[in-house]
Amino acid sequence: MTPNGRVAGKKVFISGGAGGLGSAMAQMLAREGAKVSLADLDYDGAKAAAAAIDAVEGAGTAFAFPLDVTKEDQWIYALEEADAAMGGISVLVNNAGVFGVGDIEQFAFEEWKRVMSVNVDSVFLGTKHALKYLRQNQPGSIVNLSSIAGLIAAHNTPAYNASKSAVWLLSKSIALHCAKQGLDIRSNSIHPAFIDTPMLEAFRQRFGKAETDAKLGRQLPLGHIGEPDDVAAAVLYLASDESRFMTGAELKLDGGVSAM
Numbered sequence: 045m046t047p048n049g050r051v052a053g054k055k056v057f058i059s060g061g062a063g064g065l066g067s068a069m070a071q072m073l074a075r076e077g078a079k080v081s082l083a084d085l086d087y088d089g090a091k092a093a094a095a096a097i098d099a100v101e102g103a104g105t106a107f108a109f110p111l112d113v114t115k116e117d118q119w120i121y122a123l124e125e126a127d128a129a130m131g132g133i134s135v136l137v138n139n140a141g142v143f144g145v146g147d148i149e150q151f152a153f154e155e156w157k158r159v160m161s162v163n164v165d166s167v168f169l170g171t172k173h174a175l176k177y178l179r180q181n182q183p184g185s186i187v188n189l190s191s192i193a194g195l196i197a198a199h200n201t202p203a204y205n206a207s208k209s210a211v212w213l214l215s216k217s218i219a220l221h222c223a224k225q226g227l228d229i230r231s232n233s234i235h236p237a238f239i240d241t242p243m244l245e246a247f248r249q250r251f252g253k254a255e256t257d258a259k260l261g262r263q264l265p266l267g268h269i270g271e272p273d274d275v276a277a278a279v280l281y282l283a284s285d286e287s288r289f290m291t292g293a294e295l296k297l298d299g300g301v302s303a304m
């Protein structure tokens with residue numbers, strides 16, 4: 045696709061930027077004119093993803109920072125560094141997340157707390173501390189990666205369902221807070237179904253990639269799983285001013301499964 049500068053001048057902070065979706069959205073945003081900061085527990089992965097973007101888009105387009113999204117002090121530091129590196133922050137993408145499988149009787153309390161913390165505390169902490177920068181760089185946008193699992197439950201993903209549902213409503217609360225403050229800062233959530241990233245490893249370990257992807261695809265009306273760029277395109281729209289009248293909304297990228 046020919047780049048059109050749809051996010052020219054935007055400065056985007058992406059948590060989980062080393063992962064399948066994080067690196068894909070960073071590439072697409074950079075191609076469309078944004079500067080991007082990739083923050084991840086996997087700092088080496090974030091550095092490699094940022095270097096790959098700089099190799100294509102030019103030095104100084106992408107930056108990498110170490111970040112554990114469950115740690116408040118690390119958020120404060122990473123945001124400060126990203127603000128200095130990019131000359132501001134106008135978009136926050138709360139993308140880092142973890143999956144967890146096991147029914148409620150099997151699921152360990154420690155694992156429940158870990159999933160809730162990585163998936164939910166992250167959005168609370170990231171938004172709480174990024175708003176200071178977004179205020180200075182309006183119009184701003186907050187994009188939260190929920191999941192179709194935040195709207196539709198499964199029998200064996202209690203923590204993932206609960207955490208992603210929390211992200212869904214937290215996004216709306218943030219949207220209302222910003223509007224009430226008279227800020228031109230929007231907050232929306234994205235709800236993908238199965239997308240081809242390392243997150244699907246939990247399923248693939250048993251049947252291998254091809255068979256697992258086919259099985260998962262058959263659960264969706266469109267008949268196949270999604271690509272990282274399918275989600276990146278939605279992040280691009282929400283990060284851009286094209287979505288300037290959209291706040292407190294949810295965008296489903298689920299191959300039609302929630303229509304059933």
Ligand SMILES: NC(=O)c1ccc[n+]([C@@H]2O[C@H](COP(=O)([O-])OP(=O)(O)OC[C@H]3O[C@@H](n4cnc5c(N)ncnc54)[C@H](O)[C@@H]3O)[C@@H](O)[C@H]2O)c1
Nearest residue numbers: 060062063064065085112113140141191236238239241243
């Ligand atoms: N892939 C899918 O099918 C799918 C579907 C719906 C929603 N999502 C959501 O999209 C987001 C991105 O997922 P993905 O598919 O790219 O997965 P991924 O596993 O490829 O990437 C997740 C990234 O988050 C990072 N991370 C994990 N814990 C962290 C922590 N404590 N601090 C900082 N970084 C941490 C990982 O290092 C990794 O780079 C997640 O929130 C996920 O729940 C994914």
